[in-house]
Amino acid sequence: MAEIESRGTPTLTDKLQDWFNRRLPFFWHNWFSAAGSVLVVTVSSLMLLLFGLYIYNLILARESNPYVDLIAFLILPGFLVLGVLLLIIGRAVRRARERKYGPQPSAVQIGGATLVRKAAVVSIVAFLFLLGIGLFSYEAYHFTDSTEFCAHVCHTVMAPEATTYTDSPHTNVPCVSCHIGTGASWYVRAKISGIRQVFAVLTDSYSRPIPSPVENLRPARETCEVCHWPTKFHGSKLVVRKHYEPDRDNTETVTANVLHVGGPDSPGGGAVGIHWHVDRANQVRYRHLDRERRDIVEVVQRTAAGEIRYLKDGADPDSTVGTWRVMDCLDCHNRPTHVFVLPEAAVDMALANGRLDSSVPFLRRESVRVLREVPPDADTAARLSESLRAIYQNEHPEDLPALLAVIESTAAELAQILDRNVFPDMGITWGPYTSNLSHFDADGELGTGGCFRCHSDEHISEAGDEISQDCEKCHALLAWQEPDWEGLAGVGAEAFLRR
Ligand code: HEC
Ligand code: HEC
Ligand code: HEC
Ligand code: HEC
Ligand code: HEC
Structure with a gap:
């Protein structure tokens, strides 16, 4: 380079400048390539550092900080790409100049005090830049993880899940605790699938209703078990429910059931009862043919002595068609939060709580009927009230006055049941989301x-x-829809003991 040679004995900065010009024309030729190279060098060294940290945590099996991982794996690579783009633009600019004006000197001159000044400016800019990214991504991370974001950004799509969630035992548990859990890799997976979902919403191509079970939901071991310790022994649990007959008197019956929930930490050692499945010593896995996991053709139970294989009657023993799944909490508790109720159960509950008046003849039967017939809309209560009145006028005229006395509160209560469980915009009428926690048909x-x-x-x-269908293995049924149940006084204490 003639310029440098003419200055006589080269100084250290001259040598440095010469070296840059000769060795790194691509990286340091004009302001584009200069910015590009600063970005590439800082970002890639930061990524290396964070990746080292990630591997270190992995080796020690420690939970890494999702925020740090998010920057390392999602944000920084974006800036690396930007840096490389700048380098390419810088090179193109230089080529164009060279074609027009012949060989070009470096645009970035290094010399004495200016080198220090430039280095200082570049570092400050780089620092502010990274700080900006950091703060922005931290806020973005927290916002996209909030229940607010999950439940309300796509309001119509999430309305059924958000509504049932608000009315559930987990209403204070953030959506992400079950749907994502901790750690960066599930966060990133969730966000990638989130981007696909946003696309589906924008193009109006999402399924209605959203298919359940959720495929690739994180294993319960890493979500539910963060809060519910599986080795806790639950013992037996008494569940008492009132049901009402669809007759003139809305005849009340009682079902009282002692569920042997059990668990691993039983006094006698070993696991007993329903939570036997989730004891660490046991594993049950199954092969199902359908997406909904209802059609189970093969079940394998692992025991200390080996494996027991149960095959469904008529299934081909050599077939491998279908999908295997290891049983966990979600195979029974598939609706721990988004609990949709059928009209029969909802009306029974409202009658039992006194929110519907059981002295109104036929109220159980006709309430269920209008709930099934009337779709919810802006005037749900008014339309329910109209339908009920018409039914009583035509079919039970002698009972109309009893209905009219409570028609407003009745319609309001039924409207609430309808709005909580039925979402026509999402294709949810009664019953697409059924619970696995029992064994009854819809009827x-x-x-x-x-x-x-x-x-x-x-x-x-x-x-x-057989895989046991012995009623007593799972529960002691103290009363099954008995109209005149005497209560617990009528049963001996032994009924509460397991088996
Ligand atoms: C206590 C854990 C838990 C919480 C909290 C939770 N969910 Fe779920 N969610 C589940 C389970 C379990 C499923 C069903 C998974 C399956 O059957 O595979 C599910 C299913 C879903 C589905 C699929 C459709 C369906 O109903 O099956 C959507 C959408 C959904 N949840 C959204 C949300 C939103 C939004 C929130 C927060 C407002 C939330 N969830 C909070 C556990 C939870
Ligand atoms: C962040 C903590 C947390 C997570 C994660 C969590 N739960 Fe819960 N769970 C709770 C709390 C709190 C309650 C309410 C306890 C109460 O009200 O007595 C609860 C209640 C329950 C109940 C009892 C419900 C009832 O009707 O009384 C079940 C069953 C349950 N959770 C299952 C699950 C399952 C299955 C998962 C995983 C999909 C899960 N939980 C995830 C905290 C959690
Ligand atoms: C084989 C089915 C099954 C599996 C698997 C299962 N549960 Fe349960 N669980 C039940 C039943 C049934 C009940 C009692 C239902 C009720 O309360 O009405 C219950 C009750 C509970 C309760 C409430 C206990 C109480 O005393 O009120 C919690 C909490 C719970 N399960 C959490 C879990 C967690 C967490 C897992 C996974 C580690 C799990 N369950 C796995 C069937 C199961
Ligand atoms: C994926 C298949 C599968 C499902 C679903 C399932 N179980 Fe089981 N369960 C098994 C197998 C296999 C065994 C072991 C064989 C046996 O005891 O008959 C078992 C055993 C049991 C036992 C006996 C445990 C002991 O003390 O020996 C109980 C109680 C039980 N299950 C309750 C339930 C309840 C309640 C549900 C539904 C909420 C349920 N199971 C759902 C496969 C399943
Ligand atoms: C594999 C375990 C299992 C077996 C076997 C079993 N049940 Fe159940 N049963 C359950 C569970 C789980 C529930 C639901 C608990 C709840 O109410 O939340 C239940 C609930 C019930 C209820 C109460 C319904 C209500 O309205 O509250 C009745 C009645 C019942 N079972 C009858 C039977 C009969 C009869 C048999 C024998 C033919 C039987 N069950 C066998 C697990 C079992």
Whole structure:
């Protein structure tokens, strides 16, 4: 470079400048390439550092800080790409100049005090820049993790889940505690699938209703078990429910059931009862043919002595069609939060709590009927009230006055039930989201769903054993829809003991 040579004995900065010009024309030729190279060098060294930290945490099996990982894996790579783009633009600019004016000197001159000044400016700019990214991404991370964001940004789409969530035992548990859990990799996965979902909303191409079960939901071990310790012994739990017959008197009956929830930490050692499945010593896995995991054709129970394989009656023993899944909390508690209730159960609850008046003849039957017939809209209560009045006028004219006395509160209560459980915009009428925590059909008969997907006389081991359908194994039924139940005084204490 003639310029430098003409200055006589080269100084250290001259040498440095010469070196830059010769060695790094690509990286240091004009302000584009200069900015690009600062970005590439700072960002890649930061990434290396954070990646080292990530590996270190991985080796020590420590929970890494999701915020740090987010920067390392999501934000910084973006800036690395930006740096490389700047380098490419810088090179193109230089090429264009060279074609026009011949060989170009470096645009970035290094010399004495200006070098220090420039270095200082560059570092301050780089620092402010990274600080900006940091603060922005921290806020973005927290915002996109908030229940507010999950529940309300796509209001219509999330309305059914957000509504049922607000009215559930987990209403103070943030959506992300169950849907994402801790750690960066699940965060990133969730956000990537979130981007796809935003696209589906923008293009109006999402499924209605949203399919359940959620595929690739994080294993319960890493979400539910953060709060619910599986080795806690739950013992037995008495559940008493009132049901009402669809007759003139809305005849009240009582079902009292002692559930053997049990668990691993039983006094006698070993696991007993319903929570036997989630004891660390046991594993149950199953193969299902359908997306909903209802059609279970093979179940394998791991025991200390080996594995027991139960095959569904008529299933081909050599077939491998379907999907395997290891059973966890969600195979029973699939609706711990988004609990949708059928009209029969909802009306029973309202009658039991006195929110509906059980002295109004036929109220159980006709309430369920209008709930099933009237779709919710802006005037749900008015339309329910109209329908009820018409039914009583035509079919029970002698009971109309009793209804009219309470028609307003009745319609309001039914409207609330309807608005809580039915979301036509999302394709949710009564019953697409059913619970696995029991074994009844929608019509109240012993069915084939829930526990009975496996506990049926159709799942048989090589030794000829069934997966037990013995009522007493799961619960002690003290009363089953009894109109005149005497209460607990009428049952001996032994009914509460397991098996
Ligand atoms: C206590 C844990 C928990 C919390 C808290 C929670 N969910 Fe869920 N959510 C689940 C489970 C479990 C499923 C069903 C998964 C399955 O069956 O595979 C689910 C399913 C869903 C589905 C799929 C459709 C459906 O109903 O099955 C959506 C959408 C959803 N949740 C959104 C949310 C939103 C939004 C929030 C916060 C307002 C939230 N969830 C809070 C556990 C939770
Ligand atoms: C962030 C903590 C947290 C997480 C995560 C969590 N829960 Fe809970 N869970 C709670 C709290 C708090 C309650 C309410 C306890 C109460 O009111 O007595 C609860 C209650 C329950 C109950 C009893 C409900 C009832 O009707 O009384 C069940 C069952 C349950 N959770 C299952 C689950 C399952 C399954 C998951 C995973 C999908 C889960 N929980 C995730 C904190 C959590
Ligand atoms: C085989 C089915 C099944 C599995 C698997 C299962 N549960 Fe349960 N669980 C039940 C049933 C049934 C009940 C009692 C239901 C009720 O309260 O009405 C129950 C009750 C509970 C309760 C409430 C206990 C109480 O005393 O009120 C909690 C909390 C709970 N389960 C959490 C979990 C967690 C966490 C897991 C996973 C580690 C899990 N369950 C796995 C079936 C299951
Ligand atoms: C994916 C299949 C599957 C599902 C679903 C399932 N179980 Fe089981 N369960 C098994 C297998 C396998 C065994 C072990 C064989 C046996 O005891 O008959 C078992 C055993 C049990 C036992 C006996 C545990 C002991 O003390 O030996 C109880 C109680 C039980 N299950 C309750 C339930 C309840 C309640 C539900 C529904 C909420 C349920 N199970 C759902 C597969 C399943
Ligand atoms: C594999 C375990 C299991 C077996 C076997 C089983 N049940 Fe159940 N049963 C349950 C669970 C879980 C529930 C739901 C608990 C609840 O009410 O939340 C339940 C609830 C019930 C209820 C109460 C419904 C209500 O309205 O509250 C009745 C009645 C019942 N079972 C009858 C039977 C009969 C009869 C048998 C024998 C043919 C039987 N069950 C076998 C697990 C079982």
